[in-house]
Structures are given as structure tokens and as C-alpha cells.
Amino acid sequence: MANLSSRFAPVLLVIGCIIFGLGSLIVAHVELGGWAMSFWRLAISGIVFAVLAKVMGQRLPRSRRAIVYSLLSGVFLGLDLALWHESIYAVGPGISTLLNSLQIFFLAAIGFLYFNERQSILQLISLFLAMFGVAMIGSPEFSHNSAATWGFITGIISGAMLAASMTFIRKTHDTEPTPIFMLMQLISIGGVLAMIVPMFLFDQGNVLPNTWSEVGWILIYGTVMQCLAWGLIAYSIPKLSLALTGLLLLTEPIAALVIDYSLLDKPINTLQWSGALLTMLAIYLGSIKSRPTTLRNYRFFARFYKRKDQ
Template sequence: MSDVSTATPAGVGSEVPMRAAVMQMAIGATLLSSTSLFVVYAHTAPTVSGFYRMLFGGSMLLVWVALRGVWRRFSWRDLAWAVLPAIGLAVDLIQWHRSILWIGPGIATLLTNFQVFLMALVGFAFYRERPGRGFVPGMLLATVGLWLLVGAHWSIFDAQHRLGVWLGLGSGVAYTVYLLSFRQALKTHTRLSPAQFLGLMSLLCAVVLWLWGWGEGDSFALHGIQSWSVLLALGFIGQVLAWLLMVSAMPRLPASLVGLLLLLQPTLAFVLDVILLGRPTSLGDWTGLVLALAGILFGALQPRRRVSQA
């Protein structure tokens, strides 16, 4: 990702595109923060909501690609390289949606964002990417924040709530698999555009989720306008609109600013959880949230040399 501050000349001409990119990134992250609430309001089984998010979102993406006239024919190679990210994302949604329903959208979304640290460790182990100086202190800060949010109350949680915490962390592991395999496929293994490959991968993910739900005995029949409208919005906002806004903005912003704006997602998810769903929140919870977010931000920051080369 290029650093806009060095790629464009200073002055009004560079500030306007920068402001537009910041606005796009902020809107995209804000839209993403609402997707966890849709899972609650859909009134369906967690796997079912994930299935329809992928089915509706993937279909909309492919229609959008076709309407733009940039459609490429799928090959067996494209399908093969979409399988692993599809499985990774399916496992992520299976865990994350349960975590949302059992411990609330705010904490569940925050736990998933701990994938930042796992991504850095994988990058160091397999790609020799040196973590930034803020990685270790960031991980310590995030751990302290997480303890304030869930560890301090662990003894009073019931078994389902405790499992929801572990599933939230597990969804971050699965999300890491999805991100790494998706990135690798786009870099070297497919000629499809990112939007078309994401649409293909989303539909394969829907198949995996359908098989999982079928094995659990879930019903995929939707009853009532609320379920249909919420799940259509989930697919459009979470899988199409937010993604298109963020992907178009990311190359025009410094990586540090991207990381900061992405933190709008867990922050707003937590705030919406408190306001709309009445989550009981103490001063210790707010302190834990701030520390966890600060730790995630520090862990996401990269050395300037790596940012300019990416």
C-alpha cells in the first residue's frame, strides 16, 4: 500500500483526494460495524444468516462486475484457489455469528479483530516480515484490555457466554486463514479482478455454510419481511458496499491511517451494542475497550519502509 504523503505533492490538489479517501474509508468501516447487528435482527440461526450474507452478497458482486463489462470467464484454477478462503471465511462466520448472539456484537467484533496479531506472527514466520515496534506493547495493551472486558468477569459468566468468548477468538484465527489465502490467490493464482474473485469465493462460502447448516438440521426457509430485508441488507452492506468503498480508498491512504479508520468497526459495534441492545457496561469495560483498541492499532502499524514497499 503506497503512502499518500510521499506519493502526491503537498497542497490543495492532494488534500481533496485525501479527504475523499478518508471519508470513503470511514463510511465503509462504519457500515461494517452494523453488520453484527443485522445478525441479531435477522432472527435466524447463526449459520443461516451467514449463508444468506454470502449468497446475496456474492450474487450482487458478480452482477456488478458483469454490468461494468469487466467479466472474465471462470477457470478450474480460479475455483480451486477460491476453496481455501471460502472455507476459512465460512468457519469464521460460523464462530463469529454464534459469538455475536451469545456475548453481544461489540465484544464479538472486537475479539475477531485480534487477528491483527496472528497476521503479524504469520507474516514474520513465513514471509520474514518484521513486525513494527508497536507489536509487543500493542499485544500487551490489547491483552490487558481483553482481561478487563471478559477476564475480570469470567467467574460470573455461564458456560455459553464463555464459549462465545472462545468462539470470538477462534473466528479471528479462521479470518486470518481467509485473509492470507485470499491475498495469495489474488497476487499469483488468478486473473480475476478482486471483486469478481470475492463474488466467486462468497458463493463457494455459501455452499460450505449450507452444508454445515444442513448437518446441524437448520432450516433455510425465511419467514417474514424482516428476515428477508435484514439479510438482503447484510449481503449488500457487508459484502458489497462497504468492501467496494474501502478497497477504493485503501491505496490512497497511509497504512497507519487505514489501521486507525478500521478500528471504527469494533468501536462502533460496541457502542451500538450498548445503545441499541442495552449491553450493561461499566467504567472498567470502557477502559478495557480503549486499551484493546489501542493495542490492536499499535499491533497493526508497520515500519515505514515496509509500507512504502507494499
């Protein structure tokens, strides 16, 4: 049975990443503010995880510090999603998702500064390649898109916020191992609370969906993208080699770029495609040599799914 699940793990991981990529299409389609979309995604997923935690009999961690760390992880996840949404509106799902994937380098920096983890020469080379790739993507975008500056700033910062969120997941786990559904419920609560004020401050008039169709898309966004897609990714990661995992995770920005180009008619020229490929190569090189600071954070989720599977 274990061999069978390992055999299908690459397929499940790719499916999860593609579903994540499709989530950016929903964000581009629904006319809500970026902060409001973050609020509703986390609110809906929080309800789902609360029900699952109740059904599975999972309880709050005893450590107050673990609870605080979980809530803080949610705060940074909410900021990550909101800024990623803003980047999608400015430069499209493809480029914004690629910029968000740069979180791997922020994780490496956090590992170096706070966890005394050394960086390899290959990691430094990958960082240089990523910077060069982003420059190749951005140069044509800035020439015809007045919102490009905002899109690149929010996209890159969203990656930093995601790295911070994952770091607090690590700190939560180090303080007291917390069941996955309860952990995700606490993360959702932290994110929802953090989004209330900026949502009404920055998204005035775009807080609520305008049609029942938008309500449906938001429900799909909160359940399928936040719960199902992440569940597939977390379930698959511990069953694969580190190198293969890093490579397959790149299907998320690839899927977003293809969706952006083919379905949303985003103009992406040869220089930008080359820059995207170079950036994804850099992300891959960084991932296979940065186990302590990147994929290990994903594995915090995965361990709980693995226990549940056993």
C-alpha cells in the first residue's frame, strides 16, 4: 500500500500545484479587493478546518506560545495572500506567482540570520540567477504596464511574508507539535483577524461579492485552493526525494504562466519567457540545496498528513 501511494505521489503533487495555479485565475476573475480576497479565503478555509478538527477530535495546543506562533503564522499568511492578490491585479497571475515563489530565498535568509544555517555556493549562484531572471521578466513589463512597479513590489514582498509564515509554523512545531487541522484553523483565525482593518481601509466598495457567481468562485477558492490543493501537496512531499520535490513544485508558477498567457491573453515575449525559465531554474537549484530552510517547512504540514495516512 505504501509503495502504491509513493508511486502516485508525483502525480498528486503536480495536481496540487496546478490547482494552486488555477487559484490565481479565480483571483483575476472575481472583482474583489486583494485584502478582501485574502479575508474570505482564510475565513472559508478556517470553517472547513474547524469542522475537520472537531470531527477528528483535535484540540488546541496546551502551550500558549504555540498558539501565539500559529496565529502569527496566520497574520503573515494573510499578508502574503493579500499582496499576492494585489500583484495578480497589477502584472497578472503568471508573473505574480513566479515572484511569490522567490520565498525560497527569504527562507534561506531567515535560516542564516536566526537558525545559523550556512548558505552554499550553489545557493548564492541561484540567488544571482533569480535576480537576473526577474530583471529579464520586468524590463518589458515596465515599458508598457504602468502598474508594473506595484506588481513587482507586492509580488516579491508576498514571498517574504510567506517565508515568515512558514517560519512561525516551524516555531509552533518546535514549541509543541500541533495537529494539522487545528494548526490550520489557528492560522486561518490569525489571518482573518489581520485582514479586517486593511480590508475596509484599502478595499472600500470591493469587500463583498456582487453576484452569486462570485460567491461560488470565492467558496471554491477557499475550499479547493486553500484546503484540497495544500492537502495534496503536503501529503505528497514526504513520499518523494528532495530533488524531485523541488522540481515538481515549479509546476505551480509554470501553470500560472501558461494560464495567464493562454486564457487571459497576457502578452509575454521571448525575453520574459527566458527570464521565467531562468528564475525557475534558480528556484530549483535553491530548493535542492536548502533543505533546512525550505522544504522542511513544507514537511511540517506533511508529517501530520503522513501520520493520518498510516
